[in-house]
Every structure is written in C-alpha cells, then in structure tokens.
Amino acid sequence: MVRRTKDEALATREALLDAAERVFCASGVTSATLGDVASAAGVTRGAVYWHFRDKGELFGAMCSRATLPLQSRLEQAADGDGDDAIATLHAVSVQAMREIALNPRTRAVLEILLCKSERLPQPADGAPQIDEMDRQCANALERIIVRAIVQGHLSADTDSHLAAHLLQAFFHGVIQHWLMHPEAFDLNTAAPAMVDTMIAGLVAAPPRRGAGEGPGSPCVRDET
Structure with a gap:
C-alpha cells in the first residue's frame, strides 16, 4: 500500500510537469495559472x-527535469x-545541440525558457534556480x-571568465534563433559546423585579460 501510494504520488508529479510543459508552451509562463496546469493534468x-x-517552484522543476542531463554531461566534461x-568542448557542445534538436521535451522546455518565459519572481527556497x-x-x-589554457590550446593571457560567458552567449543565441526559426537550418546536421566556427573564433582571437574591464565591470580574475 505504501509503495503504491509513493508510485501514485510520483506519477501525479510527473503528470503535473508534463502538463506544465504544455500549458507554459501554449500560454507563456506569466499568463498561465496553476489552475490551468491542474486542469491540463486532470x-x-x-x-x-x-x-x-x-508557480516558480513548478517552473524550476520542469526546467530541471529537462536540462539536468545536459548539465550533468557538461559537468562530467569539465x-x-x-x-x-x-576536443571535449567540441564534443559536449555538438551533443547538447543535437539533444535539443532531437529530444522533444528538451526542445519544448528550452522554447519556454528562452522564448516564452517572462522574468518570474524568485521561486520558493529549495526550488531549482x-x-x-x-x-x-x-x-x-x-x-x-582553463584546462585548454594549461594544455596550450589558448594563449596564456586568455580571460577564461569572459571566454566562458561569450561561449554561453553564443550557444544561447544559436538555440534561441533556431527555436524561433526552425525552418532556417537543420540544427542536428549543422551542429558540428557551427561549433567548429565558435571554437575557431575562440582559438584565433580569445578575449584577453582586461578586455572585460570598464565602468561598473567586476575585476577580471587572474587564473595564474
């Protein structure tokens, strides 16, 4: 009986997350209500x-369920x-793009996250942020x-912090553009070439220490 109750609770939670994906995708996060999600889940x-x-906690759990595999692979690569x-950066980037292109859940949640979610109030304590x-x-x-710098792939004065955020912005931009215009190109087949371009630019002209400094900018950290 206890086992069945736990299984039923887990099934209800999964049904709510599935319903949240559908409702948030159709209505946007701000416009959707928890009543809408409940109705969709029955x-x-x-x-x-x-x-x-x-709603913030539900939204965070929905995002975490879809993106945790991507995060786990990136952490393993790091x-x-x-x-x-x-080579690791290339492999994990291509794998992530193809996961987004081929996995309907990952694609749906990232579409909500990047295209249909206005800024939410801070979710409840303990919720994925x-x-x-x-x-x-x-x-x-x-x-x-940093490992690429140590291995000699990037110049010693590369600003690793700024480079990481540039790569993240590149990735977000490509994914958001494709989600908004999926007919423009096949993300699955284009992923290797797009990542090649991203990495070639990083290797040829990495951001140097001091490039991110300016009024209101945080101090660039010295990794050496």
Whole structure:
C-alpha cells in the first residue's frame, strides 16, 4: 500500500510537469495559472500545491527535469582533467545541440525558457534556480577553458571568465534563433559546423585579460 501510494504520488508529479510543459508552451509562463496546469493534468489545485509551493517552484522543476542531463554531461566534461579540452568542448557542445534538436521535451522546455518565459519572481527556497543553472554552466565552461589554457590550446593571457560567458552567449543565441526559426537550418546536421566556427573564433582571437574591464565591470580574475 505504501509503495503504491509513493508510485501514485510520483506519477501525479510527473503528470503535473508534463502538463506544465504544455500549458507554459501554449500560454507563456506569466499568463498561465496553476489552475490551468491542474486542469491540463486532470487533478485538483490542491494536488498541485501538495507537490509544488508555487508557480516558480513548478517552473524550476520542469526546467530541471529537462536540462539536468545536459548539465550533468557538461559537468562530467569539465571534470575530465586528462582529456583534450578543445576536443571535449567540441564534443559536449555538438551533443547538447543535437539533444535539443532531437529530444522533444528538451526542445519544448528550452522554447519556454528562452522564448516564452517572462522574468518570474524568485521561486520558493529549495526550488531549482534558473540563474543558478546558468551560473553552473558558465563555471563548467570556464573550467574547460582553463584546462585548454594549461594544455596550450589558448594563449596564456586568455580571460577564461569572459571566454566562458561569450561561449554561453553564443550557444544561447544559436538555440534561441533556431527555436524561433526552425525552418532556417537543420540544427542536428549543422551542429558540428557551427561549433567548429565558435571554437575557431575562440582559438584565433580569445578575449584577453582586461578586455572585460570598464565602468561598473567586476575585476577580471587572474587564473595564474
């Protein structure tokens, strides 16, 4: 009986996350209500509040479910100390683009996140934070870039922090453009060439330490 109750609770939670994907994609995050999600899942509003404190927590859980595999692979790549950093960066970037192109859930959630989500109030304590996901992604990219510097693929004065954010912005821009204009190109087949271009630019002209300094800019960290 206890096992069945736990299984039923898990099934309800998954149904709510599935419904949130559909509702947020159709209506946008701000316009959608928890009542809309409950109706789409075929449950009561009380069932929603049993699993999620508010819409922010539901939104964070929905995003985390879809993006956690991508984050996990990036973290594994960042931890691969003995691997060729540039080859690792290329492989994980192509894999991520193809995952987005071929996995309907990942594509749907990123479409919501990048194209249909206005800024939400801070979610409840303990909920996955979208800003924290971005921070972790940038941190993992920076660790790969630092390894590329150590291995001699990038110049010693490369600003690893700025380079990581430039790569993240490139990736976000490509994905957002494709989500808005999927007919423009086949992301799955174009991914290797696009990543080649991104990495070639990084290797040929990496941002140098001091390039990100300016009024109101944080101090550039010295990685040496």
